[in-house]
Amino acid sequence: MASSGLELLWVSAPQLLTGIGRTLGISALAIVFSSVGGLVYGVLRNLGIRWLDTILLIYLEAFRAIPVLVWLYLFFFGLPIFFGWSIPGFWCAVLVLSLWGISETGEVVRGALRSIPRGQREAGLAIGLGLPGLYGRVLLPQALQRMTPPMINVFTRIIKTSSLAVLIGVVEVIKIGQQIIERTYESVLIYGFLFLFFFFVCYPLSAASRVLERRWSHS
Amino acid sequence: MNLKTALVFPLLAFGLWGSVAAHAEGYLDKIKARDKLVVGVFSDKPPFGFVNEKGDYVGFDTDLGRRFAKDLLGDEKKIEFVVVEPASRIPFLQSDKVDLILANMTVTPERAQVVDFTHPNLRVAVQALVPEKSDVKSLDDLAKKTTIVTTGTTADIWLTKHHPDWKLLKFEKNSESLQALANGRGDAYAQDNLVLFSWAKQNPGYRVLAQKLGDEAPIAPAVKKGNVELRDWVNTELATLGKEKYLLKLYDQYVRSQLADGTDPAAVIVEGGDWKP
Amino acid sequence: MSALIELSGFSKRFGDVPVLQDVDLQVKEGEVLVILGPSGCGKSTLLRCLNGLEAGHAGHYRFVGRELAANTDWRLVRQQIGMVFQSYHLFPHMSVLDNVLLGPVNVQKRPKAEARQQAETLLARVGLLDKRDAFPRELSGGQQQRIAIVRALCMNPKVMLFDEVTAALDPEMVKEVLEVILDLARSGMTLLIVTHEMAFARAVADRVLFMDGGRIVEQADPETFFSSPQTARAQQFLEKFSYVENMPKRNAS
Numbered sequence: 146m147a148s149s150g151l152e153l154l155w156v157s158a159p160q161l162l163t164g165i166g167r168t169l170g171i172s173a174l175a176i177v178f179s180s181v182g183g184l185v186y187g188v189l190r191n192l193g194i195r196w197l198d199t200i201l202l203i204y205l206e207a208f209r210a211i212p213v214l215v216w217l218y219l220f221f222f223g224l225p226i227f228f229g230w231s232i233p234g235f236w237c238a239v240l241v242l243s244l245w246g247i248s249e250t251g252e253v254v255r256g257a258l259r260s261i262p263r264g265q266r267e268a269g270l271a272i273g274l275g276l277p278g279l280y281g282r283v284l285l286p287q288a289l290q291r292m293t294p295p296m297i298n299v300f301t302r303i304i305k306t307s308s309l310a311v312l313i314g315v316v317e318v319i320k321i322g323q324q325i326i327e328r329t330y331e332s333v334l335i336y337g338f339l340f341l342f343f344f345f346v347c348y349p350l351s352a353a354s355r356v357l358e359r360r361w362s363h364s
Numbered sequence: 365m366n367l368k369t370a371l372v373f374p375l376l377a378f379g380l381w382g383s384v385a386a387h388a389e390g391y392l393d394k395i396k397a398r399d400k401l402v403v404g405v406f407s408d409k410p411p412f413g414f415v416n417e418k419g420d421y422v423g424f425d426t427d428l429g430r431r432f433a434k435d436l437l438g439d440e441k442k443i444e445f446v447v448v449e450p451a452s453r454i455p456f457l458q459s460d461k462v463d464l465i466l467a468n469m470t471v472t473p474e475r476a477q478v479v480d481f482t483h484p485n486l487r488v489a490v491q492a493l494v495p496e497k498s499d500v501k502s503l504d505d506l507a508k509k510t511t512i513v514t515t516g517t518t519a520d521i522w523l524t525k526h527h528p529d530w531k532l533l534k535f536e537k538n539s540e541s542l543q544a545l546a547n548g549r550g551d552a553y554a555q556d557n558l559v560l561f562s563w564a565k566q567n568p569g570y571r572v573l574a575q576k577l578g579d580e581a582p583i584a585p586a587v588k589k590g591n592v593e594l595r596d597w598v599n600t601e602l603a604t605l606g607k608e609k610y611l612l613k614l615y616d617q618y619v620r621s622q623l624a625d626g627t628d629p630a631a632v633i634v635e636g637g638d639w640k641p
Numbered sequence: 642m643s644a645l646i647e648l649s650g651f652s653k654r655f656g657d658v659p660v661l662q663d664v665d666l667q668v669k670e671g672e673v674l675v676i677l678g679p680s681g682c683g684k685s686t687l688l689r690c691l692n693g694l695e696a697g698h699a700g701h702y703r704f705v706g707r708e709l710a711a712n713t714d715w716r717l718v719r720q721q722i723g724m725v726f727q728s729y730h731l732f733p734h735m736s737v738l739d740n741v742l743l744g745p746v747n748v749q750k751r752p753k754a755e756a757r758q759q760a761e762t763l764l765a766r767v768g769l770l771d772k773r774d775a776f777p778r779e780l781s782g783g784q785q786q787r788i789a790i791v792r793a794l795c796m797n798p799k800v801m802l803f804d805e806v807t808a809a810l811d812p813e814m815v816k817e818v819l820e821v822i823l824d825l826a827r828s829g830m831t832l833l834i835v836t837h838e839m840a841f842a843r844a845v846a847d848r849v850l851f852m853d854g855g856r857i858v859e860q861a862d863p864e865t866f867f868s869s870p871q872t873a874r875a876q877q878f879l880e881k882f883s884y885v886e887n888m889p890k891r892n893a894s
Binding site: 273 | 719793
């Protein structure tokens with residue numbers, strides 16, 4: 146007799162956990178890469194070096210204009226066809242979500258740096274700080290508070306967008322849910338589970354954001 | 365045409381380029397050297413490709429894949445299933461990410477240009493599913509209604525081509541389309557009749573319009589364009605399996621209970637790869 | 642005696658607009674120089690060129706005998722030139738003490754104990770030792786500006802630049818800051834001060850520079866400058882201030 150209700154969730158737990166593992170794995174890796182990459186991008190764009198800015202702008206516009214889905218397709222299907230390079234679906238998703246994530250977090254970092262009064266930069270330079278010291282000790286610490294809410298926003302969007310990976314063959318948690326629904330028609334139960342899953346992953350990020358914001362406010 | 369469908373065309377171009385450059389020999393050796401057959405299947409389209417309670421990939425198409433692995437490599441476990449969506453079936457072949465697609469792919473001339481189909485294992489026609497009480501009696505009634513389709517399917521392509529003025533509501537996945545019909549977001553769902561028969565058996569209150577949209581078409585496994593080795597192997601295999609009526613066994617195991625009683629298996633499966641239009 | 646700061650033919654433009662034109666200037670060690678002029682005359686720009694925050698386009702700049710071109714590595718030079726800004730620009734995410742110690746410890750790599758001792762001495766000198774653990778947002782403008790001065794002094798600079806440091810303060814806090822600067826002048830520090838406080842300029846300066854349109858129009862000792870300015874433009878400039886100082890009563894008969 147096929148299971149239903151909570152028993153179904155229990156029986157499907159191994160599959161769901163595998164899917165959760167993939168969703169969280171892709172998201173966590175993409176979030177980490179986006180954070181680091183975004184800091185680098187934001188600082189680099191803030192330096193005002195013309196040729197560097199141009200390259201970064203091209204990168205930014207590419208990921209703004211072209212949907213993540215198309216990038217997934219290009220990297221997953223296009224690379225093998227055009228160049229013979231094959232990237233497994235999971236890593237392809239991490240790569241594309243990271244590149245997209247960096248384009249978003251990078252602009253957040255840049256915006257936060259730009260919102261710091263210009264005098265802070267001058268005061269830092271005036272006591273003899275070089276660029277690493279200026280950014281590391283004066284600008285980035287102040288940028289942290291301004292960056293936090295939009296960064297968390299990008300992170301939750303990365304988590305939600307990870308479900309696009311199903312189209313390149315990655316069986317993440319939403320796909321697992323749909324597989325179960327197709328077999329059992331328990332859509333309310335399964336979507337309810339998915340709702341709670343995403344809520345309990347994303348909500349703590351929001352809450353953490355508020356805590357950090359308060360902690361880092363200096364003015 | 366949505367973005368994904370548009371993407372198929374550049375991939376088509378390179379698929380053709382790639383196929384000219386492809387070497388036909390060595391494909392079977394490659395599979396044997398890898399000791400694993402990689403097959404693209406559906407995971408949310410019972411009874412052809414779905415996931416059971418234990419999490420195993422099963423179904424009419426999926427189990428056929430296992431039999432292929434057994435007969436080619438000696439062990440039905442020497443198989444890797446890759447989950448595909450209707451619109452990604454061809455890209456998966458073109459990019460060599462799978463050896464074979466066993467995902468209910470209807471044979472069309474356009475698709476035959478970019479992939480090589482083997483002999484068919486199933487047959488299908490596109491029909492329309494409507495709620496029991498719907499006032500839609502024939503296909504012409506759909507001209508004034510909203511028809512749901514899943515992107516990339518034969519229904520999608522046929523309707524877009526032959527009735528561009530009809531209002532279509534598109535979804536990425538079969539499960540979403542069916543959900544939309546159940547929620548009343550559309551008046552009818554045009555899809556391969558097998559899918560509809562199956563779902564209608566489970567969900568009373570719907571009926572399938574008898575009229576077919578287009579002609580009956582064969583459904584066949586597909587390989588990368590130029591991979592004549594694997595294609596010919598599958599054809600021979602299907603003929604062999606036909607002698608033991610293997611497809612009928614799979615039909616009895618997975619399909620019979622899903623369709624209305626009294627459905628003739630021969631209207632659904634193609635035994636031995638033997639299909640004439 | 643060689644000059645600490647020497648500018649010869651120094652010029653700068655923003656695009657096509659000339660901001661500094663042919664400036665010749667020599668500042669001796671221990672001198673207190675006050676720069677006056679209408680807004681837009683280039684006095685702030687001049688100051689900012691001295692520590693490399695702005696670059697000149699022509700002419701020469703020598704600091705302690707060393708020629709400094711626009712592509713100099715300014716980090717070392719800036720350790721010897723202290724600058725205090727109109728909006729103080731203390732680092733809001735650090736305590737007062739950390740603000741003061743950032744330069745000595747992280748840039749000059751001095752031992753923390755020694756730097757801390759100097760920092761506390763200086764803070765005591767401006768009367769703010771008890772605020773060493775406070776954060777800038779808890780302090781008034783006058784207090785923040787005094788700490789900004791301490792932050793610059795703790796680097797042991799050879800010269801201090803003051804860019805309109807009381808212009809953003811509430812009037813009742815101006816006095817406490819000017820007193821600190823007077824104290825510095827008395828102790829023999831070389832100071833370049835841009836200000837609008839005329840009485841203060843008169844009291845503290847060894848020499849007054851009047852600038853207009855990017856040029857030094859007049860220079861003199863303060864007494865001469867304020868009582869008998871030589872050029873017409875200087876006279877017009879001073880007249881505006883004396884008008885305000887001696888405004889006629891509203892209902893004068």
